[in-house]
Amino acid sequence: MSTPIRIVVVDDHPVVRDGIRSMLGGVPDFEVVGEAASGPEAVVRVGECDPDVVVMDLRMPGGGGVDAVRELRRRGSRAAVLVLTTYDTDSDTIAAIEAGATGYLLKDTPAERIFEAVRATAAGETVLSPAVVARLASHVRRPAGGAALSAREREVLALVARGTSNRAIAEGLFVSEATVKTHLVHVYEKLGVADRAAAVATAYERGILGG
Template sequence: MTIRILVVDDHPVVRDGVAATLAAVEEFEVVGQAGNGVEAVRLAAVLDPDVIVMDLRMPGGSGVDAVRELHRRGLRAAVLVLTTYDTDSDTVAAIEAGATGYLLKDAPTETLVAGVRATAARETVLSPTVATRLASHVRRPSRSAALSAREREVLTLVARGTPNRAIAQELFVSEATVKTHLTHIYDKLGVTDRAAAVATAYEQGILG
């Protein structure tokens, strides 16, 4: 299945570089580029991409405002933030606005590619630095039960942005079993979703 991508960044050289990197992946198609958040929303409505790779701080329309507007309009594109900034204000604002993933621009190419795939599948992907910052805004765990070895394996794959189906294939279990492991992980960490589980796991040193 082809993943249609819109790349948004106010620096043309960076934007072109990200677009070229993603276009080189067989199942990716870069359908457009935008230089600010306002243009990103306009193009998203016209081009209907699966994933928007979005910078945050841009003159003429920020990424966070764009994410909010995309959700307000009911546009289906999932947003993967790709930015230089990992401050609390940027990280939390983007996630709360509805971004599916958050990576920093120094991420390796393979991490970016995996992040786009995960975002297209609506699977949360967070860089370790971002996850640590986000953890401070997540409800602290209500119990300290240790994760099993298999639960750690599942959580590690979740942190890489691996969809449930791919986790099941890699671990040679059913997708239903993966969902059961995730339920146990959420319960033990005192969280309710994948992003919070990854963030809390980094904070507690479960993921390194």
């Protein structure tokens, strides 16, 4: 048996939090190791539990998720943050991604998709709902003089946009993971971005990726 993915659930509504915990707790390769009702409490719980993934709501009376994500990054936490919220406004989505959230899904996302997102987030992959991709794209501006992507770089980026892990991309293209990472570094440089989420958003905005 592989080591289960350790999860902390953060939501200010007890019924919602219990539902998410029960849903995730029923998956064999997941282990819910803690929960919190606010951003500040989440920071404390993550410090205590050292989870792989934090499933985080955003708007909470006791302290929001964006500030919590920012604080976790400041502290150098290894936990990846998957935002699971009812809000997809610009102020929420952009702020959360800029703060360092690895994924962003809405609460009406089917359970199986959430399970897949938790696994991808634990692997360091970016997972974004289509609505979030659209909002990110509208906020990304094209830097002057960006170099064109090669055919292989576009191929890798298209797979990233589908939520494919580096390992799966490497297997599908019959190359090493190191080669995939090198392609991504070149993509980031050419698009003028710093991470997978921004690369996907920029590619949609420029028409490099369709849809």
